[in-house]
Structures are given as C-alpha cells and as structure tokens.
Amino acid sequence: MKIGELAKSLGVSTDTLRYYEQHKLLTPSARSESGYRVYTQQQLRQMQFILRAKEVGFSLKEVQELLQIQIEKHQHSCEEVKEITIQKLHLVRTRIEELQRFEQSLSKLAQRCCGGPESADFCSILTALEDVDGTCN
Amino acid sequence: MKIGELAKSLGVSTDTLRYYEQHKLLTPSARSESGYRVYTQQQLRQMQFILRAKEVGFSLKEVQELLQIQIEKHQHSCEEVKEITIQKLHLVRTRIEELQRFEQSLSKLAQRCCGGPESADFCSILTALEDVDGTCN
DNA sequence: CTTGACCTTGGTGTTAACTCTAAGGTTTAT
DNA sequence: ATAAACCTTAGAGTTAACACCAAGGTCAAG
Numbered sequence: 001m002k003i004g005e006l007a008k009s010l011g012v013s014t015d016t017l018r019y020y021e022q023h024k025l026l027t028p029s030a031r032s033e034s035g036y037r038v039y040t041q042q043q044l045r046q047m048q049f050i051l052r053a054k055e056v057g058f059s060l061k062e063v064q065e066l067l068q069i070q071i072e073k074h075q076h077s078c079e080e081v082k083e084i085t086i087q088k089l090h091l092v093r094t095r096i097e098e099l100q101r102f103e104q105s106l107s108k109l110a111q112r113c114c115g116g117p118e119s120a121d122f123c124s125i126l127t128a129l130e131d132v133d134g135t136c137n
Numbered sequence: 138m139k140i141g142e143l144a145k146s147l148g149v150s151t152d153t154l155r156y157y158e159q160h161k162l163l164t165p166s167a168r169s170e171s172g173y174r175v176y177t178q179q180q181l182r183q184m185q186f187i188l189r190a191k192e193v194g195f196s197l198k199e200v201q202e203l204l205q206i207q208i209e210k211h212q213h214s215c216e217e218v219k220e221i222t223i224q225k226l227h228l229v230r231t232r233i234e235e236l237q238r239f240e241q242s243l244s245k246l247a248q249r250c251c252g253g254p255e256s257a258d259f260c261s262i263l264t265a266l267e268d269v270d271g272t273c274n
Numbered sequence: 275c276t277t278g279a280c281c282t283t284g285g286t287g288t289t290a291a292c293t294c295t296a297a298g299g300t301t302t303a304t
Numbered sequence: 305a306t307a308a309a310c311c312t313t314a315g316a317g318t319t320a321a322c323a324c325c326a327a328g329g330t331c332a333a334g
Contacts, residue, residue, distance in 0.1 A: 004309060014310090015293060023291090034301055035311055056235045057194025060291070069246075082247055089243040096236045098193045099229055106226045109206075110219055141279060151280085152323060160321090171331055172281055197321070 001039040003028075010047050017047075025050055025064060057095065138176040140165075147184050154184075162187055162201060194232065 007014045020026045021037075026046055028037035046067075053063045069084055144151045157163045158174075163183055165174035183204070190200045206221055 002310075013293075016291090019292065032301095032310095036301080037310085052235055053239070054291095055194075056232055056239065057192075085243055085247045089240065089247060092236055092240050092243060095193055096233060096240065098189055099233045099236065102190070102193065103226065103229050103233065106222055106229060110222045110226060139280075150323075153321085156322065169331095173331085174280085191321095 001044070002032075003037045003039070006039045006044060006047070009044065010051065012047075012051075020047075020050070020060075023060060023064075025060060025067065138181070140174045140176070143176045143181060143184070146181065147188065149184075149188075157184075157187070157197075160197060160201070162197060162204065 003014045003017055007017055017026065017037075021028065026043055029040045029043060030038045032038055050060075050063050050067075053066065054060070058066070065084075066088060069081055069088075140151045140154055144154055154163065154174075158165065163180060166177045166180060167175045169175055187200050187204075190203065191197070195203070202221075203225060206218055206225075
C-alpha cells in the first residue's frame with residue numbers, strides 16, 4: 001500500500017500521514033526501491049486505532065503514550081506495561097462515566113420534551129440537569 | 138459572585154470567563170452598579186456543565202450547540218428542541234461505544250499481561266486489539 | 275489611602291494538529 | 305510522453321482555546 005491509497009481508505013490526507021510519521025505515531029513498514037512509503041494492514045489498523053482514539057478526545061500525545069506501551073515493550077517489564085495500562089484504563093472509565101452523565105441529561109430532556117409544536121420554554125439541558133421536576137410546558 | 142470568585146471556585150482564569158462570554162458560552166446574569174460582572178449559582182452550574190463537556194472531548198462550538206438548546210428555547214418549538222437533543226444523544230452514545238471499545242482493548246491487555254518481571258514482548262494494545270490468541274510471553 | 279480586584283479595547287504569544295506552498299526531483303500509469 | 309502520484313526539506317498559514325500584557329481608569333477593603 002502506498003501513502004495515497006492508505007490516506008484514501010482512511011479519509012485523511014497524505015500530509016497527515018507524513019505528519020504522524022514525523023511525530024512518531026505511525027511509521028511505514030518499509031520503503032520501496034524508489035523510496036515510496038509502504039504500508040501494510042498493520043499500519044491501517046494502527047491508524048484506525050489512532051483515529052478512534054482521537055475521536056474520543058485523546059490528544060496525539062496521549063495516543064502516543066498508548067502506542068508506546070507497544071513500542072517500548074522490549075525495554076519494559078510486563079509489570080510496568082500492566083501498570084501503565086491500568087492507569088489508562090482508569091482514565092477511559094472516568095471518561096465513560098462522564099459521558100454517561102451527559103447521556104442521562106440528554107435523554108431526560110428528550111423524554112420530558114413533549115415534542116409538540118409548542119414553545120420549548122421549559123425544555124433545556126440545564127433544567128434537565130438541575131431540577132428533576134421540570135416538565136415541558 | 139464576582140468574576141474572581143467564580144474563577145477561583147472553578148479553577149479557571151478570569152480571562153477564560155471573559156473569553157467564554159465573548160464566545161457566547163456564559164453570560165453573567167447582570168452587572169453591578171460599578172460595572173462588575175455578577176454571576177449566580179446558575180452560571181456556576183453552567184460552567185461546570187461546560188467544563189465537563191470539554192473534558193469528554195466536546196469542542197467549545199459543540200458545547201455552544203448544546204447550550205443553544207436552552208438559549209433558543211423561546212424561539213423554537215418543543216419539536217425542534219427534541220430533534221436537536223436526540224441528534225446530540227446519538228453523538229454521545231457513539232462516543233460512549235467507542236470508549237467502551239477502548240476499555241475492552243485495555244482491559245484485555247491488562248488481563249493478558251501477567252504483570253511479572255519478564256519482558257513484555259507480547260503485550261501490546263495493538264496485539265490485544267487484533268489477535269485474540271496473543272498471550273503474555 | 276493605598277493596594278488589589280475589577281473594568282475596557284486591543285493586541286501579541288502559545289500549543290496542537292494540521293494544511294498548504296515552494297521548489298526541485300523521481301516514478302508509475304495510461 | 306505526459307500527467308499524476310510520489311519523494312525531499314523547509315517554511316508559512318490556520319483554527320481552537322486560551323494566556324498574557326498594556327494602558328488607562330474605577331471600585332472596594334483594610
């Protein structure tokens with residue numbers, strides 16, 4: 001796979017891929033004779049991982065830390081890797097909990113909102129968050 | 138409440154609060170005679186909402202959209218509000234699902250990782266993601 | 275009565291994560 | 305053989321979300 005193909009299949013630019021390479025997030029598995037970057041399924045999956053991680057709010061730096069769990073595996077003991085992993089796991093779980101609170105607020109609002117053509121004066125996320133007695137109109 | 142007090146109780150700068158005001162995220166409930174911004178518990182809660190939203194990866198623009206559900210309640214019908222809400226709800230749910238996939242990958246890795254003093258050659262997020270047969274060393 | 279907190283407009287600087295351009299050159303597909 | 309895709313280094317521009325500062329002024333607390 002060449003850079004353009006990979007970019008296309010991921011919906012990102014070739015610039016982005018080169019940028020990620022510079023920033024140690026994704027290294028092509030090899031170079032062709034002519035110097036072209038060569039990517040495999042491995043890299044495709046790694047990029048999918050990176051993009052998903054980004055979407056849920058991880059910064060590239062954080063993604064790097066996640067990937068380093070792999071990259072540094074030779075230099076580190078299982079114990080260390082496990083610790084880092086568990087630490088990141090806590091972060092992810094906290095984030096999930098916060099999102100679930102949002103979900104609750106939003107679905108509370110949606111439920112309460114009659115959905116009719118009336119003015120939505122008493123419908124709002126904030127009232128849904130705060131007072132449990134609010135009703136729609 | 139004056140700006141400094143609000144800022145302190147939230148752990149943000151007064152600059153940030155003025156910035157948010159400029160960008161229509163938080164308007165003080167009033168001004169004192171001397172022109173000082175006056176905030177109430179309402180604004181405190183709104184800011185907590187904003188900060189939580191940010192933490193889970195919403196951009197300020199997205200937060201604005203969430204808040205607009207409230208701000209525009211007078212001009213919009215219950216129906217419209219409900220639609221926007223449901224739309225945002227989908228977004229949140231998708232994000233939760235993605236985070237849950239991360240959680241799975243990470244906890245799979247943590248489980249598999251024996252946690253011993255050996256080299257972690259076979260422990261990695263990526264292998265945890267990809268092959269289900271990988272074991273730690 | 276003097277700090278320290280606040281007000282204003284308006285500008286500069288910062289980091290992240292790109293995006294684009296330049297300028298020159300090679301390779302591959304049609 | 306020409307266009308499209310790739311390569312390089314290196315730098316400029318962009319957006320978000322601030323942080324920081326100046327300059328000039330007002331207000332409130334000890």
